[in-house]
Amino acid sequence: MQTARRLYIYLLSGISLGVLVAGLSMLLTVLLERIGLGPSGAQLSGGDVVGQQLTLASALVAVSLPVWLIHWFAAERSVGPDRETASIERTSEVRGLFFAVALGALLLAAGTGVASMLESIVVRLADTDIGSRSIGGGLALAVVAGAGWLYHVWIRSRDWARGPITGAGAWLPRAYRYVAAFIGLMLLLAGVGGLVEVVGRLVLDEPPPYKDPSFSAWWAYPLASALVGVLVGGGVWVGHRLYADRLVRDPGWRGASERPARLRLAYFAAVLVAASAGTILLLAEAAGNLLAVPLGISDGEDAAQVIGLILLPLLSAVAYAIAWWLHSRWMEAEAVSSGSDERVETEDRLEHYPVALVGLAFSATAVAWIIGVLIDATLGGGRALSGGDVWRRELADWIPLALIGIAVWIWRWRSVGDRWAVDPVGEAVSTTRRAMLLIALAAGVLAGIAAAGLILYRLFGSIFGISQVGDPVSELSRPVGVLLVAVAVAAYHAIQLRRDQSMRTDLDASRGEPVVAARINLRLSGPPGADPSGVVATLRQQLPPGYDLEALEER
Amino acid sequence: MSSNRSLLAIGGGVVAIVIIAVVVVLLAGDRESVEFGEDTPEGALQRYLAAFDEGDLAAAHAFFSDGVRDQMDLDAFERAVSGQEGDFGTERTRRALFDARSGDGDSVRLQLTVEEFTGEGLGASSYRYQVEIPMVREGDAWRIDEPLVWLNPAPLEPRF
8 A cells, every 4th residue: 555655656756856847947958049159149030939839838847846746745744754764665565766866867967957058058168060069058057967867866875864774775776876887987988988089080180081171160069079988988988987985994884784785886887898809809990900010901101190090999998998097996995894704705706707708798799700711712702702801801800809808718717617616615605706607608608599590590491492592602601610619619608607507406416405494584673773683683682402593574 | 936927927927928929920021032142052052942833843953064964864863853842742831041052163053951841730840851962063153053853853764
């Protein structure tokens, strides 16, 4: 009953808040554009668009404001400190979900507004003559959504100040925080890469080949886009990371909830995967452009362009490598300072397994493609006979990726091997290891199925005399390459999994199953602000020999 | 600040913003159209838009270049207008703002920002986009060198 009421209250609050933000930002846009932050062009013709916008915006606000106030008042009243059920309401998963969604949506809207405003400012300053842009629209959205976001951050912080929150009520908003931090970091890295490219091309006086050479301000949009990544993404990442780090250092219940959070570890692992993938790809791009020179297929028309093609991806790769290294160090330092051996072990595995998986993914893909090119070249397939630079281009693209990917995999997999040598059983029972092996096995099996399907389709088509387009060697070369690599990857990881499984079975047999003669389920409840975990710990100390008390669920 | 007081402050603040915005916008009034010279590309386009908005399609059609009129005669233009303008089935309010002119000599391109407001009630929406219109000089006059319906590309009719 209470869950249905909560769903209604928070759903209506969320919808009316969205309409209110839309109406207010439209209203503010009209106001800001009227005082000079709109398109600067002279009016050629037209009707009263501003009046229409004002009417719509006022109507949206007039409808949504009372609805939001009434429903949000009800939501806030239910968590008032004078209410008996305030603690249950404050920690409910529905409220947690509302804050996660509302904070995410408001941050997205505010970020979009800031991005639009920055782009407009840069394009205006560049005087590109590519249409006048409105600064007011972006500014209005940023101000309204930003104010809404700050209000909800304040309310949620007040919720936490009133007592601990556990379960979904805690982890849903936490998921928002780490997802926002991750997306912010990715935007920042993409922005740094874009900035390196724009500045590099300006210094080398080499506009991108796809740009109209007569358009002197070609850099305006790429610069605006890069600045948006750096400023918006950087701001979101730094803000959320600093806030999360402050929570970790908190000596109270917030810190106790945040420090062991798996979502925090998942954030670190996701960054390691993305940053290592970005580093590998950009290094491979630079190496590919270098390899293209002796192969006679470089896209650079002169020395400066060739240097740019090699140097700029290298510089962008540095940003990804720094993010990779920093997060690796931060995760390690946090694990060591936790004082938990288990946390240190988990952290060490997360440093090795996901990155090994990334290296394996790139190297396996590249090797499969190289095998395909070699089959084409050996058997005279369409790519080799086309007379162009197709297979040279493919080799220049895939050989560096294969080499760098395999180097990263060997580097991380050797550390995994060292761990195995020290404690094989500990590794065999590790969830991280099992997940990594299963992901690699699944990817190998799926890729193998897809490749085998293509090969058999071609084979059966020939048997049944169906007319098939394309050169048979070229059509089959890549599926054969993929099939060979997929079988190798799947077989290797299946053997590892089988060995782990055997060790786990032996371990279970040696431990023996615990004998439970009798069991009853109890329900423990307490007043607002109670510490049920502490009470269970106290009760456990009073139990007679052979008895145990276990907390199955905490609410 | 208590929750109730903060909600009252938010409600009051929103109402204040609405009142200020409405008053400022109404006092400032709408932007006046700038009158461009008849012998300029901007002026020719402005007169085309004026004729179109008044429903004088024959006058509007006269602002197209010879090549465009060959490609789309007055009947085809009227069919395109009735087809494209009736597509939405709802009222549209729109305006065109002149941003810049590129090119020189007898062939230039005009960059414009178009603002459109479509629909009615709370389902209405407002959006903005950029268009580029090619203009050519034919004799003493500037003409539009692309088949248009208002400022949007006209649908091409198959020719047999």
